[in-house]
Amino acid sequence: MQVLKFGGTSVNDAKAIAQVAAIAADQLKTDPNVVVVTSAMRGVTDLLINSAKAAASGDRQRYRDARSTLVTRHRDAAEVLIPDLDDLARVQELTDERIREFERLCMAVAILGELTDRGLAVISGLGERLLAPILAAAIRARGLKAEFVDAGELIVTDDNHASAAPDMDATRAATRGRLLPLLEAGVMPVVTGFVAATPSGVPTVLGRGGSDYSAAILGAALDADEIQIWTDVDGVLTADPRIVKEARTLSELTYSEAAELAYFGAKVLHPKTMLPAIDLGITISVRNTFNPGFAGTRIVAQAVNVGTVKALTVIRGLALITVAGRGMMGVPGIAARTFAAVAAQGANVLMISQASSEQSICFVLPEPDASHVVAALESAFAGEIHRRLIDRVTLEPEVVIVAVVGEGMRGTPGIAAKLFGALGEKQLNVIAVAQGSSEANISLVLAAADADAAVRYMHTAFGLAG
Ligand code: ASP
Numbered sequence: 001m002q003v004l005k006f007g008g009t010s011v012n013d014a015k016a017i018a019q020v021a022a023i024a025a026d027q028l029k030t031d032p033n034v035v036v037v038t039s040a041m042r043g044v045t046d047l048l049i050n051s052a053k054a055a056a057s058g059d060r061q062r063y064r065d066a067r068s069t070l071v072t073r074h075r076d077a078a079e080v081l082i083p084d085l086d087d088l089a090r091v092q093e094l095t096d097e098r099i100r101e102f103e104r105l106c107m108a109v110a111i112l113g114e115l116t117d118r119g120l121a122v123i124s125g126l127g128e129r130l131l132a133p134i135l136a137a138a139i140r141a142r143g144l145k146a147e148f149v150d151a152g153e154l155i156v157t158d159d160n161h162a163s164a165a166p167d168m169d170a171t172r173a174a175t176r177g178r179l180l181p182l183l184e185a186g187v188m189p190v191v192t193g194f195v196a197a198t199p200s201g202v203p204t205v206l207g208r209g210g211s212d213y214s215a216a217i218l219g220a221a222l223d224a225d226e227i228q229i230w231t232d233v234d235g236v237l238t239a240d241p242r243i244v245k246e247a248r249t250l251s252e253l254t255y256s257e258a259a260e261l262a263y264f265g266a267k268v269l270h271p272k273t274m275l276p277a278i279d280l281g282i283t284i285s286v287r288n289t290f291n292p293g294f295a296g297t298r299i300v301a302q303a304v305n306v307g308t309v310k311a312l313t314v315i316r317g318l319a320l321i322t323v324a325g326r327g328m329m330g331v332p333g334i335a336a337r338t339f340a341a342v343a344a345q346g347a348n349v350l351m352i353s354q355a356s357s358e359q360s361i362c363f364v365l366p367e368p369d370a371s372h373v374v375a376a377l378e379s380a381f382a383g384e385i386h387r388r389l390i391d392r393v394t395l396e397p398e399v400v401i402v403a404v405v406g407e408g409m410r411g412t413p414g415i416a417a418k419l420f421g422a423l424g425e426k427q428l429n430v431i432a433v434a435q436g437s438s439e440a441n442i443s444l445v446l447a448a449a450d451a452d453a454a455v456r457y458m459h460t461a462f463g464l465a466g
């Protein structure tokens with residue numbers, strides 16, 4: 001059993017979709033059970049979301065313009081891909097219906113002047129619901145049996161509509177009940193990524209970039225042998241090739257390395273993708289739709305070649321906040337109150353570091369949240385600041401996190417020394433450091449201006465170019 005997921009660029013136009021159909025057909029030669037999961041066409045989800053947001057603020061032109069883009073892109077692709085006129089007519093009818101639904105929903109949002117998460121989930125999931133029937137027909141055009149399936153019938157989630165969490169037991173039952181009979185009948189299911197539904201059938205979505213996660217959830221529900229994530233690059237790279245020319249594709253990674261990399265900004269995989277696969281030990285592979293002969297990256301429980309540092313990533317657009325003061329030493333509850341104040345602002349903390357002198361706590365968060373958080377901390381600690389127990393709450397803007405990832409760093413001495421050596425030699429200043437106790441990741445906070453140079457030096461220092 002193979003679950004094949006195709007990203008937005010892989011289904012961007014008729015030519016790309018034809019390539020996807022060829023890959024799916026090819027897979028069928030080695031495995032009779034193939035399930036396809038698809039994203040929306042590239043840019044479509046953004047278009048839908050932006051139209052809905054504009055509608056909420058009274059702008060009705062935006063969704064009318066989007067409407068014609070959606071009609072053209074989907075109808076044109078279908079026309080090229082589906083030679084059978086009856087099949088084409090059915091698919092075009094479905095496309096038109098979905099686009100009318102989009103317009104009606106946006107009109108309702110404009111009238112209400114409000115966009116709820118529930119409304120946003122319905123509208124943002126339309127891209128997958130538009131594309132999957134076209135892809136299914138394109139696969140049928142190759143003489144195979146394929147059928148479009150709405151993941152709202154398969155993936156059961158909570159009601160956190162815009163970033164819903166799956167109920168794996170309910171999902172397993174629904175998925176097997178719906179997909180196994182199709183597979184037994186020799187029909188390839190073509191499932192919408194990203195979308196799901198609550199137990200009562202209200203549409204939800206799994207969060208931006210969530211179709212990787214959809215594929216992993218379905219793969220686990222079906223006890224698949226492999227989950228293949230087909231994208232537009234050769235796999236997971238040692239570093240961003242725009243920064244490091246010599247960056248190369250990793251042939252193998254562990255689940256935790258892939259999760260660390262995804263969490264720390266490597267764009268290839270949604271960070272949650274590994275979760276459903278870990279328990280069952282399902283291999284995830286990252287493949288390139290436009291270079292299908294290349295093996296890509298395999299993500300497994302245990303790597304054959306452990307190595308030490310595997311890859312480097314950068315998260316940009318961050319700020320560092322420090323709460324400092326000599327009076328903090330040995331005082332319980334400062335950290336709890338700090339992070340309670342941060343959480344109350346809805347800010348996501350990416351990294352925390354406290355030295356054992358306990359004279360400061362620093363943490364990193366997205367820059368847009370920083371000034372609110374500083375204000376919230378100043379008011380939460382007004383008493384301590386007044387009594388001089390806390391000297392200050394400072395904000396350092398324009399920083400990045402460079403994450404150094406590799407499970408083989410665990411128990412290997414000298415990695416940190418080599419890292420700081422490489423940076424020190426080039427006069428690059430490390431502002432803060434954190435290492436998780438898993439030792440699979442060391443995170444460095446650097447000034448944004450130093451990021452690219454730091455990544456290049458470390459890439460060389462750790463011999464990542466091979
Ligand atoms: N189409 C959705 C998005 O753009 C899901 C995905 O592409 O994975 O977020």
Ligand code: MG
Pocket residue numbers: 007008039209
């Ligand atoms: Mg995507």
